[in-house]
Amino acid sequence: MREIALDTETTGLDPKAGHRIVEIACVELDNFLPTGRTYQQYINPERDMPEEAFKVHGLSADFLAGYPVFSAIAQDFLDFIGDARLVIHNAEFDMRFLNAELTQLGHPALPKDRAVDTLAIARRKFPGAQSSLDALCRRFGIDNSHRDLHGALVDADLLAAVYLELIGGREPGLLLAGTGEEKQVADTVLVVPPGAEQKRPVRAHAPSPAELEAHARMLEKLKNPIWLKEG
Template identity: 45%
Template sequence: MLKRSVLFDTETTGVDPYKGDRIIEIAALELMNDLPTENFYHVLINPERDIPAEATKVHGFVWDDLKDKPKFREIVDNFLSFIGQDSLIAHNAPFDFKFVNAELEKLNREKLSLDRMIDTLQLARARFPSSPNSLDALCRRYSIDLSERKTHNALLDCKLLSEVYIELTGGRQRGLELAHHQIQKTSKTYAASSMRKPIYVVPTSEELENHRKFIKDCLIDPLWYKVT
């Protein structure tokens, strides 16, 4: 049975939602058995406040980019529908959970349970305790192309993180195992079909006589004719 999870990322106006900072971008990717599918969610959000210059340096967005975008209350149902009740994966996940839950709290909506949280930063620190474990650092470690990452971008960061997550969890090997299992299943089906009882065709006397005449006419002193 396939296991669904969702990898997501947010961009914000700052670092503290309880001091007025808001979400300006959400992206999410569907994973099946920890491998990405083509199903994703992405939206830019009007934060209903200004964008500090320090935040713009991180993600590149200014107020003019967002002033005509929907507000969080207008996208919340679509977002919650996409993530369902599945596990939620993010890099430094407590940050993203904190912001999403602050937005949900403003709307008197049920918060995301922390039991759903999978933090890739924590996974990376456990695996590489003495190394830098930012998304950039992990991409470099695993030779993942960073050429498009000029600024933080939620959708691009999700795509990069999905590749990192595969490496951190051995997901690529699990994918190969699934493919191998499918090949084995196909091979067994073929083997079973190959073991069916053969059907023997017995030629008639007339067919045998015609065959002998054909061989005699085609070959000079045929050995086949002598033994048959």
């Protein structure tokens, strides 16, 4: 199952207020594990960089001026993600920005149900606990010491590791045997694509003649077995 751990950096909090994406990064996952394939792109937002945003990611307008605008990279981005499910921390934020950029160019919006929101999963799994990416890295013992500023590729890579832990570590399928919240998380993220179901043949459990003979010989060696005693 192909998925994409995705993160963006922006000039602000609301695309309706004129804010734009300045960086996109993706980490490809296959059966929940990184494949080594990534996509990362800085983007010229064609506007100034507010000081508040600069303090978050350290990307200045002067630095970004040398990179392509979103319209120049949109198709490369869409080609990379293909039809994979998107794993995003606070998915509503990133999807809102991505769809604002894509629809402005005439591309169809990405469906909201295509995204797996790890923030929502973390809040259900650990109610009342901090659920930021940094907090989840601390909880799961994931090294994020190299994360001085928010960077989309660094964050997407950390997100891939956090996502794996949220769904049960290296053996996420074990969650299917759980109950309550573990089962809810498993139902949320373990989706079998249509047509990918695997049916196994029914196993035969009847003993073979050789096994029956060996069992009879073993019974003959027992002295005064309890099932032969009168009640």
